[in-house]
Amino acid sequence: xxxxxxxxxxxxxxxxxxxHDTFRKRVEQGLSLGMHELMYPLLQAYDSVAxxxxxxxxxTEQKFNILAGRDMQRYFGMSQQVxxxxxxxxxxxxxxxxxxxxxxxxxxxxxxxxxxGKTMSIPDELIINYFKYATMIDPEELEQIEKQLQExxxxxxxxxxxxxxxxxxxxxxxxxxxxxxxxxxxxxxxxEIPDEIPEYKIxxxxxxxxxxxxxxxxxxxxxxxxxxxxxAVSVDGEKVKDKFAEIDREAVIKVGKRRFIxxxx
Numbered sequence: 001x002x003x004x005x006x007x008x009x010x011x012x013x014x015x016x017x018x019x020h021d022t023f024r025k026r027v028e029q030g031l032s033l034g035m036h037e038l039m040y041p042l043l044q045a046y047d048s049v050a051x052x053x054x055x056x057x058x059x060t061e062q063k064f065n066i067l068a069g070r071d072m073q074r075y076f077g078m079s080q081q082v083x084x085x086x087x088x089x090x091x092x093x094x095x096x097x098x099x100x101x102x103x104x105x106x107x108x109x110x111x112x113x114x115x116x117g118k119t120m121s122i123p124d125e126l127i128i129n130y131f132k133y134a135t136m137i138d139p140e141e142l143e144q145i146e147k148q149l150q151e152x153x154x155x156x157x158x159x160x161x162x163x164x165x166x167x168x169x170x171x172x173x174x175x176x177x178x179x180x181x182x183x184x185x186x187x188x189x190x191x192e193i194p195d196e197i198p199e200y201k202i203x204x205x206x207x208x209x210x211x212x213x214x215x216x217x218x219x220x221x222x223x224x225x226x227x228x229x230x231x232a233v234s235v236d237g238e239k240v241k242d243k244f245a246e247i248d249r250e251a252v253i254k255v256g257k258r259r260f261i262x263x264x265x
Contacts, residue, residue, distance in 0.1 A: 091105060124149075200263055233254070
């Protein structure tokens with residue numbers, strides 16, 4: 001109830017929150033800082049009490065919240081959790097931290113093909129970052145790879161393929177990693193359509209955006225429209241310009257770099 005919330009609030013001071021870089025800078029700059037934003041670290045901190053956490057893992061940006069969890073546990077007479085912090089893994093765009101909301105992420109539940117393809121799309125500058133924080137490679141070997149890249153003794157694309165194999169193998173095994181690489185090479189190196197792609201049957205003329213959504217290639221008609229607007233949809237190699245374009249024949253539709261669907265009658 002509210003009484004419990006007020007008790008929790010009473011265990012922290014404004015001075016503690018001003019130690020948070022983001023909060024302090026916004027106050028110093030005269031920017032808005034809502035009370036609900038101050039509540040977030042407290043609620044996360046109480047999670048450590050509720051689950052009786054021994055260890056909490058998080059990126060360095062979560063340091064304040066995780067340490068608040070330790071303080072909260074002490075206030076409740078509990079043993080304080082161990083805080084394990086790691087640097088932020090950059091998103092596949094190379095611009096921001098990896099985030100689902102920014103659509104620059106590689107998900108744990110992505111397929112081997114998706115993991116491999118997304119890894120190959122990262123800028124070369126992120127190769128070492130991903131080796132460090134997304135694989136189990138030995139530090140000594142990583143040091144050699146970093147040296148090779150710096151000296152220009154190796155093609156970054158070859159190293160990136162090694163990275164993609166390591167990431168896929170970590171979650172799906174070596175066999176899946178090898179298969180994902182073979183399929184990637186088939187599509188991108190030989191510029192051919194993979195043998196196994198989903199099919200969508202039509203009996204009459206149908207909008208391409210509806211085929212992409214119903215066939216599961218795009219999550220929605222809205223996404224299909226956005227992909228066409230971004231010039232990322234082609235039919236038998238020809239770019240689709242009209243988001244309401246229709247098709248009444250057999251063809252292969254490609255979306256982005258890695259998604260295909262075959263229209264059959």
